[in-house]
Every structure is written in C-alpha cells, then in structure tokens.
Amino acid sequence: MLDVIGAGATATSSADWHIIWNNSPEAAVLQEQIGKIHDEGRARPAVQVQLATEFATSWNHQLMVLCQRNFQSYWRNPTYLMAKFALSIACGLLIGFTFFHTSDSLQGTQTKLFVCGITRSTTWLLTCLIVCLFGRCDLRRPLAAASDCVHRSSIHL
Amino acid sequence: MYNWTALVVSQLLVEIPWNILSSSFFFVCWYWTVGFASDRAGYTYLMYGIIFPLYYTTIAQAVAALAPTAVISALLFSALFAFVLTL
Numbered sequence: 001m002l003d004v005i006g007a008g009a010t011a012t013s014s015a016d017w018h019i020i021w022n023n024s025p026e027a028a029v030l031q032e033q034i035g036k037i038h039d040e041g042r043a044r045p046a047v048q049v050q051l052a053t054e055f056a057t058s059w060n061h062q063l064m065v066l067c068q069r070n071f072q073s074y075w076r077n078p079t080y081l082m083a084k085f086a087l088s089i090a091c092g093l094l095i096g097f098t099f100f101h102t103s104d105s106l107q108g109t110q111t112k113l114f115v116c117g118i119t120r121s122t123t124w125l126l127t128c129l130i131v132c133l134f135g136r137c138d139l140r141r142p143l144a145a146a147s148d149c150v151h152r153s154s155i156h157l
Numbered sequence: 158m159y160n161w162t163a164l165v166v167s168q169l170l171v172e173i174p175w176n177i178l179s180s181s182f183f184f185v186c187w188y189w190t191v192g193f194a195s196d197r198a199g200y201t202y203l204m205y206g207i208i209f210p211l212y213y214t215t216i217a218q219a220v221a222a223l224a225p226t227a228v229i230s231a232l233l234f235s236a237l238f239a240f241v242l243t244l
Contacts, residue, residue, distance in 0.1 A: 001206060055160055062159050066167035074171065081175055088183040094189025103192075115191050121207065123213060 091122050169218060176210040 006013025021027055055062065074081055099115050102108045184206045188198060220237060224230030 059160055059163055062163040063167055063170075066163055067170055070167050070171035074175070084175065084179045088179040089186050092183040092186025093190070096187045099191045100188075101192040112191065112193065114167055119183075119187065120209065123180065123209065157213060 088123070095119060095122070165222075169214060172214050172218070173211060176214045177207055180206045180237065198233045 004013070005017060057065075095115060095118065099111055102111045102115070181202075184202055188201065189195070193201065216237075220230055220233055224233050
C-alpha cells in the first residue's frame with residue numbers, strides 16, 4: 001500500500017491520488033452529505049448559552065424552599081425559640097407582678113400608661129438582643145454586603 | 158444561591174408566627190396581672206400581640222442586618238431606642 005501511494009523518500013507514485021479522490025463519485029456524495037448537515041444546522045435558531053437570570057429557579061420557588069429550610073432550622077435547634085418564649089413569659093410576669101392590680105386612680109392610670117411603655121421597650125429590646133445572641137446576626141449581616149456574602153449566609157441555613 | 162430578597166422575606170415569614178406566639182404568652186402573663194380591664198383585652202391583644210410583633214420583627218431584622226457583630230448591635234439598640242419611644 002505504501003508503494004502504491006508513493007510513500008517514503010525514494011518511492012514514486014504513478015497517479016495523483018488527491019485529484020483522483022476529488023473527481024470520484026464517493027467524494028461528491030460525501031460533499032453533498034456535509035453540505036446537508038450544514039444546511040440543517042443553519043436552519044435551526046441559535047443555541048441559548050446564557051440563562052435569563054443568575055439564579056437557577058424562580059423567586060417564588062426560592063422563597064418556598066427557604067421558608068421550608070428556615071422552619072426546619074428552627075425545629076432542629078429549638079433553643080432560640082424556647083429562649084424567646086421563656087423570656088416573654090418571665091418578662092410578662094415580672095412586669096405584671098411589679099405593677100400588680102394597679103388601681104384606676106389618677107396615679108394608677110399613669111402607672112398603667114408607664115407599664116404599656118416599658119412593655120413595648122422590653123419586648124423590642126429583648127427580641128433584638130436574642131436575635132443577636134443566637135448568632136442570627138451573623139446570618140443576616142452579609143445581606144447588606146455583596147452577593148458572595150449572601151452565598152455564605154445561605155450556607156448557614 | 159438565593160436572591161437576597163427571597164432570603165430576607167423567608168426569614169421574616171418564618172419569624173413572625175413565632176414572635177406572635179411569644180407576644181401572646183407575654184400578653185397573657187401581663188395583661189390581667191397589671192389589672193387592665195377585660196372588656197378592652199381584644200383590641201389591646203390586636204395591638205400588642207399581633208401588630209407590635211410585626212413591627213419589632215422587621216426592625217430587629219433590620220438592626221441585625223446592619224450590625225457587623227452582636228456587640229455593635231447592642232450599641233445600635235441603645236441609639237435606635239428612640240424609635241421605640243416614639244412609636
């Protein structure tokens with residue numbers, strides 16, 4: 001076969017195989033097939049290589065999944081909730097019994113108003129404190145920063 | 158990876174029912190011991206047991222989000238205490 005095609009330093013070939021192949025019917029059939037494949041490919045629309053958003057799923061679905069995971073994380077680590085409840089009950093009883101059965105006199109009404117005020121502040125302050133004491137701060141903190149931090153916070157979940 | 162708005166909304170949605178429950182415990186322990194009138198309990202519960210938790214849940218999240226550490230958030234609370242007084 002090497003002799004026939006004229007391979008090697010000293011061998012010679014009796015025919016120009018390139019021209020023979022180019023003129024052969026097999027080559028014509030092959031060219032036709034390649035042309036057909038090209039035409040078919042060009043008839044299709046361009047391939048979408050880019051996603052419309054940076055997220056793999058819709059916002060609503062993200063919300064549903066995140067809610068589920070949040071509830072699960074509370075369920076698996078109930079210390080945060082139990083502390084919240086214990087604190088609410090203890091504070092309620094403390095304030096309630098400190099101003100136990102306040103009368104409706106002028107002084108008593110003033111005291112009741114005061115009770116409403118400190119109730120608001122204690123609940124608010126203690127909730128904030130508890131949020132941070134249980135490391136929820138760390139979870140929410142990166143939200144204000146760049147999106148790679150959001151990624152970090154989603155790992156926490 | 159999530160959209161950060163979805164993350165925050167889910168945290169609020171999950172936190173709010175628990176805070177309403179917690180405030181309800183508070184209300185039950187507090188309202189009648191102080192000796193408030195029972196016929197006004199309904200509206201007071203609406204305000205202190207349902208509306209107020211919605212408020213403090215959102216603002217607690219806001220403060221927690223902008224504070225880098227628990228120590229700084231504790232400092233911020235005293236500054237933002239004015240919001241509570243003027244509510």
